[in-house]
Amino acid sequence: MEGGVLSIQGGKLKARVSFSAMVSEMESVLVLYPSPAMGHLISMVELGKLILKYYPSISITILTITPPFDTGATASYIAGVSSTTPSITFHHLPTTPLPRPVSSYPSFEALTSELLTLNNPNVHHALQSISLNSTVLAFIIDFFCTPALGVAKELNIPAYYFFTSSGTGLALFLYFPTLHRKNTQRFRDTNTIHEVPGLPPLPSADMPGPLLDRTSKEYESFLYYATHISKSAGIIVNTFESLESEAVKAIYDGLCVTDGPTPPVFCIGPLIATQGGHGGGGEKEYCLKWLNSQPKRSVVFLCFGSLGVFSEAQLKEIAVGLEKSGQRFLWVVRSPPSKDKSRRFLAPSDPDLDSLLPDGFLDRTKDRGLVVKSWAPQVAVLNHGSVGGFVTHCGWNSVLEAVSSGLPMVAWPLYAEQRFNKVMLVEEMKVALPLEESKSGLVTATEVEKRLRELMETEKGFNIRNQVKAMKEEAKAAMNDGGSSLVALDKLLKSCRQKQI
Structure with missing residues (x-):
C-alpha cells in the first residue's frame, strides 16, 4: 500500500507510517462497537490490537455499554486492556434504561437486541463527538449491533461488520x-x-x-x-x-x-486473547501449578464459557463420568442457574462444590483431578503441555483457542449458535467428537465416560488430534507475514481508505 503503514513486499507484511496523512490532517480513527457479551468484546479488542500492530498511526476507539445483566467480568477485562494497551480508547456510552424489568425478557438474545436498539441515540452522539477531532475511517459493528447501521449511514461513515x-x-x-x-x-x-x-x-x-x-x-x-x-x-x-x-x-x-451482491469479506483470524479474560493472581497460579505436576498431554480440560451453566443433576452426571473414565481432569464448575426468575440474567454466586458434586467425589479424585470454582485461565491452560483434550461449549472463541493450541475437542453445545458449531466441528472440520444428549436433554455419565476415553485413548481420538495439529500450523501461517489473514487485513484497510476518497 503506497503511502500507508501496511504493505506486502516479497510476500511479507511490513509496518509503515503516516496513514492518517492519506486521509486527513486530523487523527484517523476506527470506531469499534461490540455486543456487550465477554466473548464478543474480547475478539473485537483483539481485532483492534492487530490493526494497531500494523497501522500504528491509526487510533482505535471502542464503544461500550454497561448492561443490567451478566455478560462475564467485562469491567475488569476492560480495565486490564486499558492498562496494557493504552492506545485503545474505551468510550463508555451512557446507561440506557430498559422499558421493563430485565427478568421479563424471554432470552439473553431478546434482551441484548432491545438494549442495543435503544442505544442508537448514544451511538449517534458518540460518533458525532469523535468526528469533531478525528477522521472516522470506518465504524465496525458487531452482528448484534445492526440497529447502528442506520446511524453510520446518516453520518456518512462507512460501516463494516465484525462477525465474531x-x-x-x-x-x-x-x-x-x-x-x-x-x-x-x-x-x-x-x-x-x-x-x-x-x-x-x-x-x-x-x-x-x-x-x-x-x-x-x-x-x-x-x-x-x-x-x-x-x-x-x-x-x-x-x-x-x-x-x-x-x-x-x-x-x-x-x-x-x-x-443482491455480497459485500467484500475479510477472513482475519484467529483473533484470540493472549491472556485470559479476567481473574488471575492466586487462581491462575493455583491451576498452572497443579498442571505442572501432571504428565504431558494427560489432562482433559472441561470449561464452558463465561455464561455456560448446568443443572445440579447434570453436574453430578459429569462428575460420575469423569470418575469412571479414569482420566486426569481440570474442571471449571459454575453454580446452576437460579430458580429465582428475577435473577436468571445476573451473575451466579460461587458454587458450593460439596453440595453440588457426589459425596466423596473430590476426595476420591484428588490425585488426578482438580475442580475450580467459576473461572480458570483458559488460554494459559489450553497452551499448557499437560493438557491433552478440551470439553467445550463450542463458543467460537474457545474453538479458535483450542485450534491455535492444537487440542482436540469434545463438543458440548449449550446455547446460541453452539449446536450448529458442533456440527461443523465434528462433520466438516473433524476436530471434535460429539457428546450426545439423552431424550430428556441430559448428557449421561456413561456418555461422558465414553467420549473422554475415546478422545484420550483410541485411534479416532488420535486422528482428531492429528487433524487439529495440522490446523494449528495453518492458523500460525495465516497470521504470519504474507499469510491469508494479514493479506485480508491489508485489503480491509485499503477498503477503508478508498471509502474516504
Whole structure:
C-alpha cells in the first residue's frame, strides 16, 4: 500500500507510517462497537490490537455499554486492556434504561437486541463527538449491533461488520433470508434437511437456537440482522480461510446472498486473547501449578464459557463420568442457574462444590483431578503441555483457542449458535467428537465416560488430534507475514481508505 503503514513486499507484511496523512490532517480513527457479551468484546479488542500492530498511526476507539445483566467480568477485562494497551480508547456510552424489568425478557438474545436498539441515540452522539477531532475511517459493528447501521449511514461513515463467530456461521446467516422465504414452518417443528451453500446438509434441529421459532422476537431480530449485513461496506470474520475453506469459497463466490451482491469479506483470524479474560493472581497460579505436576498431554480440560451453566443433576452426571473414565481432569464448575426468575440474567454466586458434586467425589479424585470454582485461565491452560483434550461449549472463541493450541475437542453445545458449531466441528472440520444428549436433554455419565476415553485413548481420538495439529500450523501461517489473514487485513484497510476518497 503506497503511502500507508501496511504493505506486502516479497510476500511479507511490513509496518509503515503516516496513514492518517492519506486521509486527513486530523487523527484517523476506527470506531469499534461490540455486543456487550465477554466473548464478543474480547475478539473485537483483539481485532483492534492487530490493526494497531500494523497501522500504528491509526487510533482505535471502542464503544461500550454497561448492561443490567451478566455478560462475564467485562469491567475488569476492560480495565486490564486499558492498562496494557493504552492506545485503545474505551468510550463508555451512557446507561440506557430498559422499558421493563430485565427478568421479563424471554432470552439473553431478546434482551441484548432491545438494549442495543435503544442505544442508537448514544451511538449517534458518540460518533458525532469523535468526528469533531478525528477522521472516522470506518465504524465496525458487531452482528448484534445492526440497529447502528442506520446511524453510520446518516453520518456518512462507512460501516463494516465484525462477525465474531465462524465462517460457516456467516455463510448460514447470509443465506438465512433465503431459508426464511423457502420455509413457512418453524424449524423446531420440522425434520427437514437444509442445503446451505458451502455447508454440509443441515438438519432443522441443529439450526442456531434463535432461528428455531419463526414466531419469536429472537427470530425476528436475527432475520433483521441477516438482511442488513449484506448492505454493509464489508464483513470481517474471525477465522482463517483454510479452516473453513468450503464455506469461505461459497461466500466469496456470492452464493450465500441470493437477492443482491455480497459485500467484500475479510477472513482475519484467529483473533484470540493472549491472556485470559479476567481473574488471575492466586487462581491462575493455583491451576498452572497443579498442571505442572501432571504428565504431558494427560489432562482433559472441561470449561464452558463465561455464561455456560448446568443443572445440579447434570453436574453430578459429569462428575460420575469423569470418575469412571479414569482420566486426569481440570474442571471449571459454575453454580446452576437460579430458580429465582428475577435473577436468571445476573451473575451466579460461587458454587458450593460439596453440595453440588457426589459425596466423596473430590476426595476420591484428588490425585488426578482438580475442580475450580467459576473461572480458570483458559488460554494459559489450553497452551499448557499437560493438557491433552478440551470439553467445550463450542463458543467460537474457545474453538479458535483450542485450534491455535492444537487440542482436540469434545463438543458440548449449550446455547446460541453452539449446536450448529458442533456440527461443523465434528462433520466438516473433524476436530471434535460429539457428546450426545439423552431424550430428556441430559448428557449421561456413561456418555461422558465414553467420549473422554475415546478422545484420550483410541485411534479416532488420535486422528482428531492429528487433524487439529495440522490446523494449528495453518492458523500460525495465516497470521504470519504474507499469510491469508494479514493479506485480508491489508485489503480491509485499503477498503477503508478508498471509502474516504
